[in-house]
Amino acid sequence: EIVMTQSPDTLSVSPGERATLSCRASQSVSNNLAWYQQKPGQAPRLLIYGASTRATDFPARFSGSGSGTEFTLTISSLQSEDFAVYYCHQYENLPQFTFGPGTRVEIK
Amino acid sequence: EVQLLESGGGLVQPGGSLRLSCEAYGFTFNLYAMGWVRQAPGKGLEWVSSVSGSGGRTHYADSVKGRFIISRDHSKNTLHLQMNGLRGDDTALYYCARGSGYSPDSWFDYWGQGTLVTVSS
Numbered sequence: 306e307i308v309m310t311q312s313p314d315t316l317s318v319s320p321g322e323r324a325t326l327s328c329r330a331s332q333s334v335s336n337n338l339a340w341y342q343q344k345p346g347q348a349p350r351l352l353i354y355g356a357s358t359r360a361t362d363f364p365a366r367f368s369g370s371g372s373g374t375e376f377t378l379t380i381s382s383l384q385s386e387d388f389a390v391y392y393c394h395q396y397e398n399l400p401q402f403t404f405g406p407g408t409r410v411e412i413k
Numbered sequence: 414e415v416q417l418l419e420s421g422g423g424l425v426q427p428g429g430s431l432r433l434s435c436e437a438y439g440f441t442f443n444l445y446a447m448g449w450v451r452q453a454p455g456k457g458l459e460w461v462s463s464v465s466g467s468g469g470r471t472h473y474a475d476s477v478k479g480r481f482i483i484s485r486d487h488s489k490n491t492l493h494l495q496m497n498g499l500r501g502d503d504t505a506l507y508y509c510a511r512g513s514g515y516s517p518d519s520w521f522d523y524w525g526q527g528t529l530v531t532v533s534s
Contacts, residue, residue, distance in 0.1 A: 339520035400472035
C-alpha cells in the first residue's frame, strides 16, 4: 500500500498570505495525485488533479506542483473562504487508493 | 448538473448488515466509474471501494474486502454498497463519488453529501 503523508498537520495563516502545503507518497505515483478541499459540514470538493490541473470551480490563486513522491499545493493569497482542510489522494495504485491525513488551514 | 444522493445509512448492531444507495443525476451513468469514500467522525478520508463504468471491475480497501460489495444498477442510475459483518470501526459518513472517467483508476470529480452509518449495540 502506498502511504500518503501531509505536512504540516495545521497551518496558521493570515488572510492575504501565501500557504504552502506538502504531500509525500511512500513510492512514486507519477502525476496521479489529486487535492480536495473540505469545509466543516461539507463534502470534499475536487481542487487539483493530475498533480497540477486546477478544477474549474477554483480560482488561479490555487496551484499544484510535483511528481513522483513529492507534491505541493500553494494558495498564493489566502482568502477567508479558503480556510478548510486539504487532502491529497493518490490514484496511481489501484486496487488501493489512499488519501493523506489532511492539512488544516486556519486563520492566524 | 451532476448530483449524487446517498441514502440507506442508519444505526446497526455489530455483525449486522446495511445497504447504501447513491442515485446519480445529470450525467450518463454507465460512462463513469463510481466509488465510496468514508470519513469517521472527526477523522480524515478513507477510500472504501470503486467500480468501473460497466460494473465489471471492482476494487476494495483491505479493511472491507470480503465484507462489502459494490454494485451498480444502470436501469436506475444507482450505485450500491452492501455492507455485511459491520464493526464499530465502520462507523462513518459514507460519501458516494464519481470517478473522472470510465476506468476506476481516476480521481473523484463529484461527491454526494454522505449518509451516516453508526455501528453500535
